[in-house]
Amino acid sequence: MNTEILGVLAIFLFTLVLAWPLGRYIAKTYSGERTWTDPIFGPIERLFFRLSGIDPKQEMTWVEHLKALLTINFVWFLATMFVLMNMAWLPFNPDGNPSMSPDLAFNTSISFVVNCNLQHYSGESGLSYLGQIWLMFLQFVSAATGMATAAVLFNALKTRTPLPLQGPGEGPGVGGNNFYNYFLKSCTRILLPLSILVAILMMFNGSPMTFEGKDTVVGLQGDTVQVSRGPVAAFVAIKHLGTNGGGFFGANSAHPLENPSYLTALLQLFAQLIIPVAMVFAFGFYLRRRKLALMIFGVMTIGFLMLAIPNIVFEMNGNPAISAMGVDQSLGAMEGKEIRFGAAMSAYWSILTTVISTGSVNAMHDSTMPLSGMNQLLGMMVNGFYGGCGVGILNFFIYLIIAVFIAGLMVGRTPEFLGKKVEAREVKIAMITALLSPLLIMGGTAISAWMMVQDPSLPWLNNPGFHGFSEMLYEMTSANANNGSGFEGLGDNNPFWNISTGILLLLGRFVPIIGPIAIGGLLASKKYIPEGAGTLKTDTGTFGVMIFCVIAIITALSYFPALALGPIAEYFSIG
Amino acid sequence: MKSHILPAIKLTCCCLLLLAVFYPLAIFGIGKAAAPNAGKGEVLEANGRVLGYTRIGQNFSNDRYFWSRPSAAGYNAAGSAGSNKGPSNPDYLATVQARLDTFLVHNPDVRANQVPSELVTASGSGLDPHLSPQGALIQVARIAKVRNLPIKDLELLVAQKTEPPLLGLFGTAQINVLELNLALDNLK
Numbered sequence: 001m002n003t004e005i006l007g008v009l010a011i012f013l014f015t016l017v018l019a020w021p022l023g024r025y026i027a028k029t030y031s032g033e034r035t036w037t038d039p040i041f042g043p044i045e046r047l048f049f050r051l052s053g054i055d056p057k058q059e060m061t062w063v064e065h066l067k068a069l070l071t072i073n074f075v076w077f078l079a080t081m082f083v084l085m086n087m088a089w090l091p092f093n094p095d096g097n098p099s100m101s102p103d104l105a106f107n108t109s110i111s112f113v114v115n116c117n118l119q120h121y122s123g124e125s126g127l128s129y130l131g132q133i134w135l136m137f138l139q140f141v142s143a144a145t146g147m148a149t150a151a152v153l154f155n156a157l158k159t160r161t162p163l164p165l166q167g168p169g170e171g172p173g174v175g176g177n178n179f180y181n182y183f184l185k186s187c188t189r190i191l192l193p194l195s196i197l198v199a200i201l202m203m204f205n206g207s208p209m210t211f212e213g214k215d216t217v218v219g220l221q222g223d224t225v226q227v228s229r230g231p232v233a234a235f236v237a238i239k240h241l242g243t244n245g246g247g248f249f250g251a252n253s254a255h256p257l258e259n260p261s262y263l264t265a266l267l268q269l270f271a272q273l274i275i276p277v278a279m280v281f282a283f284g285f286y287l288r289r290r291k292l293a294l295m296i297f298g299v300m301t302i303g304f305l306m307l308a309i310p311n312i313v314f315e316m317n318g319n320p321a322i323s324a325m326g327v328d329q330s331l332g333a334m335e336g337k338e339i340r341f342g343a344a345m346s347a348y349w350s351i352l353t354t355v356i357s358t359g360s361v362n363a364m365h366d367s368t369m370p371l372s373g374m375n376q377l378l379g380m381m382v383n384g385f386y387g388g389c390g391v392g393i394l395n396f397f398i399y400l401i402i403a404v405f406i407a408g409l410m411v412g413r414t415p416e417f418l419g420k421k422v423e424a425r426e427v428k429i430a431m432i433t434a435l436l437s438p439l440l441i442m443g444g445t446a447i448s449a450w451m452m453v454q455d456p457s458l459p460w461l462n463n464p465g466f467h468g469f470s471e472m473l474y475e476m477t478s479a480n481a482n483n484g485s486g487f488e489g490l491g492d493n494n495p496f497w498n499i500s501t502g503i504l505l506l507l508g509r510f511v512p513i514i515g516p517i518a519i520g521g522l523l524a525s526k527k528y529i530p531e532g533a534g535t536l537k538t539d540t541g542t543f544g545v546m547i548f549c550v551i552a553i554i555t556a557l558s559y560f561p562a563l564a565l566g567p568i569a570e571y572f573s574i575g
Numbered sequence: 576m577k578s579h580i581l582p583a584i585k586l587t588c589c590c591l592l593l594l595a596v597f598y599p600l601a602i603f604g605i606g607k608a609a610a611p612n613a614g615k616g617e618v619l620e621a622n623g624r625v626l627g628y629t630r631i632g633q634n635f636s637n638d639r640y641f642w643s644r645p646s647a648a649g650y651n652a653a654g655s656a657g658s659n660k661g662p663s664n665p666d667y668l669a670t671v672q673a674r675l676d677t678f679l680v681h682n683p684d685v686r687a688n689q690v691p692s693e694l695v696t697a698s699g700s701g702l703d704p705h706l707s708p709q710g711a712l713i714q715v716a717r718i719a720k721v722r723n724l725p726i727k728d729l730e731l732l733v734a735q736k737t738e739p740p741l742l743g744l745f746g747t748a749q750i751n752v753l754e755l756n757l758a759l760d761n762l763k
Binding site (some may be wrong): 003004007010044047048051052053054067068071075076079122124125131134136137140141180184188192195196197200203204205206208209210211212214215217218219220221223224225227228229231233234238249250251254255256257260262263266318319321322325326327328329330331332333334335336337338339341342345346360362363364366367368369370413460463464465466467470480487488489570573574 | 579580581582583584585586587589591593594598599601602603605606609610611613614615616617618619624625626627628629630631632633634635636637640644648650651652653654655656657658659660662663664667668671672675686687688689690691692693695696697698699700701702703704705706707709710727740741742743744745746747749752753756757760
């Protein structure tokens with residue numbers, strides 16, 4: 001078999017195998033069972049809680065969870081605005097890079113607080129090392145926020161004795177159903193140890209870790225060039241483990257110092273997939289419903305492969321327009337790709353990074369084949385085939401509730417999920433959450449396309465025709481999905497794009513967090529009905545097909561017209 | 576909300592100490608002690624002069640050297656960028672055709688269907704340090720003529736400098752252009 005395909009296959013299977021034990025460990029961590037990391041991190045956590053005046057054992061209702069979450073996120077947003085707008089005079093700025101303009105700082109702050117990396121700047125010239133380290137901090141805490149919300153949902157679904165909606169609840173866990181507890185444990189026990197491991201491996205394989213500024217060298221042919229450096233290794237580790245994806249350098253993981261070799265690329269592919277898959281398994285271990293988790297995992301994997309396999313084929317076949325010139329395309333479509341990764345891995349990466357909300361790239365998506373671009377868009381539009389760190393399972397939960405409702409109607413029974421009745425209120429919340437994405441993406445793209453028509457001299461598009469439309473569609477989709485990858489030809493560092501995508505980022509993050517937590521809270525307040533012969537089984541293959549159809553129908557109905565105007569039209573134009 | 580503000584600020588400060596101070600400093604310390612070039616990035620030296628960073632590609636456009644790939648960043652690693660040209664963009668396709676024509680003029684023994692796509696397309700970072708083995712081999716005839724060296728020696732050099740796929744199983748074969756050209760200068 002082709003060595004490029006073999007490499008992709010090997011890292012995919014390797015990651016899935018290791019996600020199983022990690023899922024078990026994550027479930028134990030959130031349920032408060034003893035793990036081998038207790039003696040290491042327990043004292044640190046207790047110290048932090050004492051210093052912060054937080055009692056991690058205090059049980060929270062779903063409203064309290066959301067209050068705590070939104071408050072701490074708002075604190076991070078304000079602090080980040082301050083750092084980004086004052087980098088020029090703050091320390092750790094050896095290259096003398098400037099502070100950000102208010103609109104760019106607004107976009108960047110929101111982007112990293114919501115665990116996205118819609119970077120309308122280049123790291124080499126747009127950030128000081130203090131700015132980089134600050135964003136690295138956000139890569140930890142925003143990922144931990146997502147994971148903590150997933151833990152809140154797990155706990156709500158496990159509850160059998162009805163919880164009151166107001167006042168202190170009494171969760172079933174022994175670990176304390178408390179947002180701060182889940183949040184800090186996600187940082188200390190999951191993200192930090194894995195990051196240290198990955199960062200060290202990155203560093204010994206060529207990524208720099210220095211606080212010295214640019215170096216100037218005279219090359220072999222006599223050209224004088226500068227080389228940007230920085231504390232890259234530590235940054236890249238959490239960038240992938242937390243599925244943030246923000247690049248240290250402008251070219252993200254295509255940059256030779258951010259991703260020096262095929263081996264480091266495998267490591268980064270592993271790092272971005274491991275936690276999203278492990279969270280699905282953790283769901284099964286936590287609820288003691290492994291079969292349900294495996295069904296969810298199966299649907300996600302089939303969806304992922306249906307996007308990834310065609311992309312590998314398209315990219316390995318190369319650009320037909322270049323084949324027409326007679327060039328040998330046995331390496332595939334190499335525009336925007338690096339030799340050390342090759343076409344197959346770059347295609348695989350482009351789908352992995354879009355179905356998960358990572359948004360890091362090792363090849364430029366703007367230059368991929370038209371239908372590859374469509375599959376990348378679809379990955380972000382669904383946003384639940386694995387999905388981001390913690391939030392992936394929340395997004396999938398919304399589809400699951402809709403599927404339970406429709407299946408219940410089809411068989412003529414009251415829909416139930418895990419022994420709780422799913423009623424009008426929950427389904428309404430799920431529908432609003434699911435339909436907000438198409439509204440924001442289509443609305444945003446329509447406004448930007450209208451502005452282009454009003455003033456065609458706007459310096460936005462890097463490509464004419466259908467592909468130019470795709471650039472705008474991609475940016476809006478990426479913002480709403482909190483993905484962060486881009487058709488980077490788009491000239492997006494201006495007030496329109498900074499502010500519009502900033503708003504999409506906010507709504508695209510917090511609505512899909514609030515929705516599932518509210519549904520979970522409402523379900524937890526209901527009486528538990530033991531499963532009987534008449535209960536709709538949700539852990540079967542049949543129900544998996546049902547969920548898949550729900551996802552496919554919602555996505556196709558919402559987005560097909562836009563996709564037809566962009567990538568599909570471009571595909572037919574180059575034959 | 577109010578009761579959460581102070582705990583949020585305090586917990587943020589604690590996390591900053593752990594995640595933004597301890598973590599990067601620990602990695603930095605390990606790198607300083609043990610990583611290649613103390614974590615400052617691997618460099619390639621010859622005759623006591625730093626010729627460049629091993630991982631960062633350099634521009635080679637002289638006929639005496641193996642050419643590197645086209646770059647949207649001009650191989651200046653103060654920045655990094657791909658072209659972000661779409662596959663159907665007519666201006667872009669004209670650029671590719673022009674690159675192909677230029678290459679064929681400089682390498683009269685080569686036919687278009689021997690030119691691998693990487694030599695007429697820009698890389699993702701604009702700093703790609705590598706070529707595929709074929710991308711190097713089709714330049715051998717030109718360099719042999721300019722340098723007056725036997726073709727056999729150059730083909731051997733390319734073979735020596737070719738890094739096979741990882742463990743011979745995974746990924747692509749590749750050649751670091753800077754290392755190859757440095758070895759070429761030392762070939763007598």
